[in-house]
Amino acid sequence: MTADWPIYLDHAATTPLDPQVLEAMLPWMQSMRGLGNPSSTGHCYGQHAATAVEEAREAVAALVHAEPAGVVWTSGATEADNLAVLGAARFAGQRGRGRHVVSCRTEHKAVLEPLKQLEREGFEVTLLQPAADGSLTVEQVLQALRDDTVLVSLMHANNETGVVHPIAAIAEGLRDHAAVLHVDAAQSAGRLPVDVRGWGVDLLSLSAHKLHGPKGVGALYVRSRPRLRLEPLMFGGGQERGYRPGTLATHQIVGFGKACAVAAAGLDADAARLVDLRDRLWSGLARQGGVQRNGRLDGAPHILNVAFVGVHGEALEAELQGLAISAGAACSSAEAMTSHVLRAMGVADDLAQSSFRFSLARTTTTSEVDRAVAQTADALERLRAFSPAWRRYCETGAPMQGGAPGNGFSPGGSKG
Ligand SMILES: Cc1ncc(COP(=O)(O)O)c(C=O)c1O
Known part of the structure; x- marks a missing residue:
């Protein structure tokens, strides 16, 4: 990172490649021994690549406690989600099992x-309404079945x-129902324990670049015992049990496998450190007053979503050029609209627009967190000094709209 680049706190968007991952990938791009097509197993080039792919499959499966045979390589979690949702629904729909999701x-x-x-x-989709803190209950899910x-x-x-x-x-509640359970674990794998077999999940999406692996590779776990079947999205060479044909990208897959092995080895220690850093960040930001935490205190260890009262989101973004953070989700920011997640939680539009996601990783340092707090505090002080909305807030102490009670709302008002 060059010294004049902003502090990177956008790890929910993507994470830096782990040096061990890069080291594992290089031979598959640099040497003749890395050349083989993993499907060309008639010679040692292909066999060598096929062995590496299978070792990676085991490492990915181990991170989420799945059987290796269930892992289907994809280009990332977007493709895995598409294959899971479209593939499972269409397969069932075409066989007259139902058309409700x-x-x-x-x-x-x-x-x-x-x-x-x-x-x-022609399918019917029920989209559940989360509580103001973003949570869902098991009963809500079961009642929608x-x-x-x-x-x-x-x-x-x-x-x-x-x-x-x-x-x-x-998953436990669904045990006696025929519906298939798909879980998008792109943000949790490598940060929280994920137990596919213990929980009884049928389909699970993963993405390598969210856990210090390379971009452009992911996986869909598809339960193999008893075998779950999907309608494929693509047709071709029959690789990956026919679910995802195409020549396998050995270097990407090897990198993904290494990233999962590193994540699994450090899971507990990394999560504990991330919780400390995230809580340090939150208490530093909360000290500024007029902030609301969007979400829950017991969320994933690497994400903190904060609404700042009395400032315009775009103005704050412009003031925070020293921080690479996300206003809303990286994936939807191009659409230049209020986050659909915050809207679903009932966060008022003005607060949603002045909400920022800070996301951390095992590479984040305490000094980065402290500098992020200091920069945000300075920016808030500058903007709030001229903000009628902030003055009104300080005078009336009016509670902000939306968000959940007890989710970390900090009335503050210390900065006039
Ligand atoms: C929860 C979730 N699902 C899916 C995706 C898409 O992942 P990918 O970039 O691997 O396609 C993301 C990325 O932002 C994500 O956070």
């Missing part, structure tokens, strides 16, 4: 957009707020 309003667009496609194909429900798709940790859905309990 349950999901939530706070899901990633990589799930919500395929759901819209299913609606165009119908006899013709073929798929429930819910993320583990939300990419904007870090809110964690009770996947183990939801």
Whole structure:
């Protein structure tokens, strides 16, 4: 990182490649021994590559406690989500099992957009309404089930707020129902324990670049025992049990496997450190007063979403050029609209527009967090000095709209 670049606190968007991952990947791009097509197993080049791919499959499966045979390589979590949602619903729909799907309003667009496609194909989609703190209850999910429900798709940790859905309990509740359970674990894998087999999850999406692996590779876990079947999205060479044909990108897959092995080895220690850093960040920001935490205190360890009262979001963004943070989700920022996640939680538009996601990783330092707090405090002081909304807030102490009571609202007012 060059010294004049902003402090990178956008790790929910993507994480830096771990040096061990790069080292594992290089031979697969640099040497003749890394040349083989993993499907060309008639000679040692292909066999060598195939062995590396299978070792990576084991490492990815181990991180989420899945059987290696269930791992299907994809280009990332977007493709995994599409394959899961479209593939599972279409497979069931075509066999007359039903055309109803349950999901939530706070899901990633990589799930919500395929759901819209299913609606165009005649499926009915129930999108659950989360509470003001972004949470869902098991009862809400179970009450939405119908006899013709073929798929429930819910993320583990939300990419904007870090809110964690009770996947183990939801899976348990679904045990006697025929619906397939898909979980988008792009943000949680490598940061929180994920136990595919223990929980009884049928489909699980993963992305390498969210956990210090390379961009452009991910996986969909597809339960293999008993075998779950999907309609493929692509047709071709038959790789990956026919679910994802195409020559496998050995270097990417090897990197993903290494990233999962490193994440698994450090999971508990990294998570504990991230919680400390995130809490340090939150208490530093909360000291400024007039801040609201969007989400819950018990969310994923790397994400903190904060609304700043009395400032215009765009003005604050302009003042915070020293920080690489995200106003809303990175994936939807191009759409220049209020975050659909915060809107679903009932956060008022003005507060949603002055909300920022700070996201950390194991590479984040205490000094970066402290500098981020100091820069934000300076920016708030500058902007609030001329803000009628801030003055009004300080005079009336009017509570901000939206958000959950007890979710860390900090009335403050110390900075006039
Ligand atoms: C929860 C979630 N799902 C899916 C994706 C898409 O992942 P990818 O970039 O691997 O396609 C993201 C990325 O922002 C995400 O956070």
